[in-house]
Amino acid sequence: MDEMEIDDLRNSKSSTEITNILRKFVKDNEKTFKFPELTKRFNRVLLWTTLFQHLQNDALVSTHALCLKALRILSRDQDDIENVLCERWVITLIDKSGLLEPMESAEKDPTLLVVPCKEVAIEAMKCLCNITFNSELARNVCVNTRIAHGLITRMKICKHIPYKKELMQYDMKLIFILTALIENIRLKFRHEDGAMHMINYLNEIYSESLQPSSDEASVSANSEDAPKYYFTDEDRVIVCELSKALFNLIILPNEDTPTTEKEKQQFTNLVSVLGKIMTVQTSSKSNDLDLMNNIVNLLTSIHTLFYMSLTEEIGDKQKPDHIYEGRDMTSLVILLQFLKHQLTASDERQNLYEKLSPILTVLNKCARVRVQRKFLRKAVLPHLRDVSKPPEQGDELRNHLCRLLTTPVTSVRDLVAEFLFVLCKEKVSRMVKYTGFGNAAGHLASRGLLAGGRGARYSSSSDSETEEYRRHAHALDPVVGCTRPPPADPFRGMTDEQKEYEAMKLVNLFDKMVTAGVVKPARVGADGQLQAVEHVLQLREDLPKRTMS
Template identity: 30%
Template sequence: MSWLRKRHERALEGDFQAAALQSLKIICRETEGLDDLTSPDGMRVMYGLAGLVDNDPDERSQSTVQEEALKCLSNLLLKNPHLAELCQTEGVLEGVMKRIANRGSVSLSSGIKFFDARLLFLVTALAPKSRCLITRELHGIPSLVRALQLDIVDASGNLVRYTDEKSRDMCELLKVLYSLTLDIDGLDEQDFKALDGLVHVVRLVLLSEDPGWSTDIKSHAINILINMPSRCVSMLVPSVTVQEEPAAVVSMYEDCDVSAIDALIAHLLQTLSCVELDSPANAVISILTAMRSCAKSSRIIRKHMRGKILPPLHHVTARPEDSGGLKSLLVQQMTSHITHLKEMVADFLFILCKENVSRLIKHTGYGNAAGMLFQRGLLGGDQPSASSEYSSDEDSDTNEYLESDLDPITGGPVGPKLDANEDLTEEEKEVEAVKLMHLFQQLNSNSCLKVVPIGEDGKPLLPDGNKEGEAVDSDDEVNGD
């Protein structure tokens, strides 16, 4: 570190500085013995070498040194999260945002672009207060969106040809924008306009036929939709006018281009189809969270998704989980052992049903929906207050569905009805009833189950008056063997 300090006393050769930083980059992965480097003075030296303070950021002769210094800073932040707070007071964020804002006029190496974004992401993730500084004081969202558009959108408004460098830079910028948009309170009109442009970029990624723009890039792009305000989500489904030749649009719904929504549904189907093989539960949850947010934000998106995922029922020949298609895969996950996944699937389908209990039961069966209805206190069929937020329309039941004989518990056709008591005499039936009563009493006395009444909100009431799920004092806890 003492060698690098000499930079402030006399100029050292760039190759020497780069070699020293390459060695230091490895040392920065340690968690001990770095007191000199992680001190405020040591960090200021690193900021200067990275070109973030007291340096001309477009000095090409120092590009290698700046890149290596940025790598060191990234390693230091990963091992010492408290250093993220220091970056807010030393002008580091201002230096990074200045360099990002000048990307259109200053030539920077791909490495500097990438590690600028990496450093910004680490700071915003480790020090949440920095997000407010970047968005409100430094107006970071417009600058970051502009940098993203410069890198991957050509003059005609389409995505540029895929390269590994473009992909790497785009993923990092999307991660930064996701972090910054976790809290969108206080954004001004310029920020919202930039977010419109960001959603347009996401739409381009979803519609791209280039196989390179997939996997990680699509995942990061879809994650952005989770944080988008309702007014910006509409950019996913732009209106199509007569002058724009609607015939050229691949998919239309109510005079809007919903091709991006179809691509989103196809991506969900592809990811969900291999959930049992590769177990990408987090990937499915992210997509469902984004689709849920879009469905809540836009009536057109919700109705189109519902038509694709929960189409009108005709002659039902199988249970919902065995009927095939995307709906079948989603209903299967409603009983998954992965709690967060089954809750997200149930919540998404509930929103597509406009939070109408009877409509959800019709499409999924009471048994599959029981867990979600229990958690919300809707087992009795009561409607949640949020259901009034949706537009009213007539039910879409077809004549074939109305004429079908269905089991509301399974959602499928009624099977052969077998009477277990058919061959029993009245005395034998009484004996079996007494046995059943004794079994329930035994289970209740062993605390395997408790017979409790249902409260006014639809949730079970425990014997001590608490509701199911409420915390109890430690003195009231029952100690078992």
């Protein structure tokens, strides 16, 4: 917007003229994020001031939505926003969004609810999202208002708002921004049981999604393939934003932090509804993945103690596809499918840690729940049959995970190793059986288990073997985890003198590497950890003594 247009906007008293100027600005700048031309002659301040003056003028109410659209576009630009904004303007936006209206009475009598103009309220919420994200001043103003109370109250009564889905998208986004950036706002939400109300709203969204996804699905509603629950794009956005906000509110400083009975019930309810939401279909595969990403991220912040709620007991009339020990394992199947997707997706924009860390963290927690561990073990580490290939070769989950045991991304490697180790009930021999000693050595060394044994104690059970495995067990090479053809004899055709010569060459090469510090001799100590030795002859000290003939 040039200086002449700004002057016309400032001086005009005509709603029609103001509307025309603003429509042109909005149309021309819908995808603009920077306005360097406004730095000249205080044009930025003049434009913002003019827009807020019109916004506060009841005689120009027909232009308010366009004023807010223009402000929403301008608020994308962080440049000089702290010097432009003032407290009064932020409060004006909160007021236009309807968050300053007293809504408590509407909880008992919906007819008392004052519903703001849809377009004005939504545009005001968009502006608030932008300025609270970009401006510290705006965030400080929010701390000193009752915006947290307004957001919680509106969430509780939103079913009485005709355009609740459009509005709730931005309410949840604003809650996420405020709780992510302002500690005091987080405390206010916790004080007013914000997490509990958000979990209740999540349950409400899930309950309302009980419908076929299309006309075609409704025709085949009796078929097993027809979806029972379906999220519209608006529902999905609300759930995703709500999940992000809940993450900010429920994350605890550490996993040992004690929780009250009330909090325990909240976590139990949350995990239960998240397990159900995993099964809900959306309009596309990418939307399904977006939803799963947010659910998994939220689950990472929840203590293992509450994970049993992911796999609820089967009711008398329920017949889910995946049942194990009387529990519905559908959510675990979906988590494993999501893991498989993350392992195979070729998204170069996302590094390995970002892709795999959340889902591996969640599965590690699931594996700490006995019944879930047993189900996951059968799915990830089924009984071995074909042992002719190394564990890292193939397209099964076990193969993908074994490949990651040697990845240079140590955080991912450790998560994978811990997951597999727990599935093996922290038993070294079982871990080696399914992954090969070479792949597992790093994790076993870090746990002090190179000499064998096991970590934590689990209930005893036998690791039953298939006939195919037993048939080839004698030929298995435990280092690589598969059978290998008999190696050719390297000494074949050599005289004793040649053999001795080659052996001494090898000794000399090792001696050079040790002297140069390339390698350092070590042995497994009594604690299972590697211990350096001063001389290679020390390696012979613990060798079993041979009986002399």
